[in-house]
């Protein structure tokens with residue numbers, strides 16, 4: 001959906017001469033801040049990616065949703081900054097997990113979103129950051145779900161927040 005909007009925006013920009021497409025693509029390939037890059041790279045390593053590969057993977061900022069492909073990870077830093085630290089860390093680890101699990105090779109499904117959440121949660125628990133998962137689960141339970149309802153979700157491609165809470169609580173009980 002957003003990709004279409006972006007195409008439309010660049011067509012309008014062309015027509016009006018207000019902006020060029022290279023400007024848009026330049027903005028979309030700007031590196032993420034060094035603290036975000038460092039955090040994502042540490043998660044990549046903890047998820048089993050070699051240090052060389054983790055350091056070589058480009059990590060960009062984007063104004064769209066966070067995305068992971070075989071060529072890099074795009075992080076919407078401005079959007080993440082509006083969320084509590086536990087959610088910010090969890091989302092960064094979730095994107096790193098998509099890369100570590102090779103999800104960029106095929107179309108993302110609800111099952112893959114769940115796999116990325118589970119890999120991220122297990123990684124935090126394994127590396128002494130269980131508190132991130134606990135705080136994120138509490139945030140889902142006491143803030144997100146009461147606001148969004150039990151059927152609330154990011155979009156059709158993601159599990160409901162209630163399902164996410166259930167499998168994160170299962171990992172915390174392991």
Ligand SMILES: [Zn+2]
Pocket residue numbers: 094095098113116
């Ligand atoms: Zn995802």
